[in-house]
Amino acid sequence: MVNQRSRMEEELVKGRDIANQLLELCVHRSNSHHHHHEDVKGSMLPFIEDLVRKVLCSFTNTLLLLNNDNDVSNEVAVSMTVKDVPPFSKCPNPHHTDEVCKGFFQTKKPRGSYKRKSSAPTWVTNSSILVEDGYVWRKYGQKITTNAKYLRSYYRCTHKHDKGCPAIKQVQRIQEDPPLYQTTYYGHHNCKSFSSSDIVMESASPSASSVFLSFSNTLPTKEQYQLQTSSVSSSMKQEPVEVIQDELIADQSLLASSDYLLLCDYEHDFISIT
DNA sequence: GGAATTTGACCCAT
DNA sequence: ATGGGTCAAATTCC
Secondary structure (H helix, E strand, C coil): HHHHHHHHHHHHHHHHHHHHHHHHHHHHHCCCCCCCCCCCHHHHHHHHHHHHHHHHHHHHHHHHHHHHHCCCCCCCCCCCCCCCCCCCCCCHHHHHHHHCCCCCCCCCCEECEECCCCCCCCCEEECCCCCCCCCEEEEEEEEECCCCCCCEEEEEEEHHHCCCCCEEEEEEEEECCCCCCEHHHHCCCCCCCCCCCCCCCCCCCCCHHHHHHHCCCCCCCCCHHHHHHCCCCCCCCCCHHHHHHHCCCCCCCCCCHHHHHHHHHHHHHHHHHH
């Protein structure tokens, strides 16, 4: 039962990752103005890109729904609100899907004021680039772990104390050359007044979304962040190079629910492509 | 001065 | 006993 579920999830993750790679290809192409004698194909890129985004959105939403279905607790919801963007070069880390929701949550044992995270990760994602995931995180520790070359950083939601938000995440650098970070999320946010749908809605506008994916080679500055995510990035600050950075995830706060409906408009255009 | 980060100590699960 | 996760004082940043 659980085994079949995790296999389903594995498949979905795989499909989503492939769509992610395809999307990155699209974005890279459209950014590097290659339409000398390929204007026709070039003009289709926005459509292709939006389609890929739609596929991506579908995977993410399905994964989210799948997890919410099996949510037995009322405290620790198992939700996925994260899309990952694979590195440009292939990342040799097929093992990370094994970690995804390998079981249900376990009850925490609070003793005094010292609480540990529940042992079941909510979501694991790999990325090579910086991320703004729409939430404000507060770093509360870092560790060098055995058999790991790089630091692992611990973050909790900034609203842990004023709103009791239980979400935390760990960011582990796992590769140097193409920088690669594995982010593990635990719990989910209750600090934002989202409705019942925590689902990631992919924006149909290339102008908004492609900004996130254009960072493959250069790290964004603080100013760039503030341009993209004016509402959430007030606490961002530049970090020294060797400090583990957040990875790049499409910003949930940018994706209005109305955008999701827009995606349906492209459905009939799909036939004319290829 | 408040908020975020750093960092070593502390605590707990295994 | 040990490794990993968290706390919290000191420090840095804004």
